[in-house]
Amino acid sequence: MNEEIKSxxxxxxxxxVEANIYxxxxxxxxxxxxxxxxxxxxPDANPPVCKAMDYKxxxxxxxxxxxxxxxxxxxVVIKEIRLGxxxxxxxxxxxxxxxxxxxxxGSKVKVEVFFRGRSIVYKEQGEIMLLKFAQELEEFGKVExxxxxxxxxxxxxxxxxxxxx
Numbered sequence: 001m002n003e004e005i006k007s008x009x010x011x012x013x014x015x016x017v018e019a020n021i022y023x024x025x026x027x028x029x030x031x032x033x034x035x036x037x038x039x040x041x042x043p044d045a046n047p048p049v050c051k052a053m054d055y056k057x058x059x060x061x062x063x064x065x066x067x068x069x070x071x072x073x074x075x076v077v078i079k080e081i082r083l084g085x086x087x088x089x090x091x092x093x094x095x096x097x098x099x100x101x102x103x104x105x106g107s108k109v110k111v112e113v114f115f116r117g118r119s120i121v122y123k124e125q126g127e128i129m130l131l132k133f134a135q136e137l138e139e140f141g142k143v144e145x146x147x148x149x150x151x152x153x154x155x156x157x158x159x160x161x162x163x164x165x
Contacts, residue, residue, distance in 0.1 A: 001039050001055060002028070007048045010040075014052030021047055077107040078157075082114055083129060085122040092129070096136050103140040103160040113154045120152060130156045 005024060012027045013019045016034055031038045031052045039058075042049035079102040081095050099109045111133050113126035130147040137158055145157035 002037055005038065005040050005048070005050065007043075009047040010038075010050045011045065011047050012038075012050055012052065017052045078110050079107045080110045080112060082112050083126075083133075085113055085115060085119050085126045085129065087129065092133075096133065099133070099137055099158070100140050103137065103158065106160050108144070108160065109137075109141065109158045111156045111158065115152045115154070123149060123154070126154045130154060134158060 008024055009021055010024055010027050011019070011021050012030065014036075017030060022030070027038055027050060034052055036052050037055040038050050039053055039055055040048055041051045079099075081099055083092070083095060087095075099111070102109050111130055113129055115122070115126065127147045134143045134156060139161075141158040141160045143156065144159040145155070147154050147156045
């Protein structure tokens with residue numbers, strides 16, 4: 001930028017400037033008259049390409065654009081619900097209602113059946129419970145990951161249905 005440019009000849013481009021090859025001093029004089037900065041945008045070219053622009057405004061606009069993109073990015077929240085292979089109907093309904101609320105808020109729900117001790121022999125019951133859970137939540141979300149056994153845990157992921165039309 002400006003005095004940091006070392007090349008004796010530069011190709012000058014930008015608004016209000018005739019695109020041409022100039023000696024560095026001449027290019028500096030032209031951008032001073034315009035009241036802007038000389039910014040090297042392609043140092044590898046022969047001669048290097050420099051642009052006449054307001055550098056501070058450029059940096060400000062770039063930060064503003066990044067901030068807008070960050071605000072538009074959706075943050076994925078994962079809520080976790082744990083069940084046992086022998087979970088009773090009332091507890092099942094209670095946790096189902098929590099899952100419905102989480103999905104309506106837009107969070108993903110990770111449902112997990114945890115097998116303690118010898119309860120691992122009831123793997124089928126755990127899988128049936130998870131599939132029943134998914135079936136009950138069908139109108140609120142869709143299954144993103146089918147039940148999968150990992151060690152003493154069987155997990156399933158449910159994502160909220162998009163409400164956009």
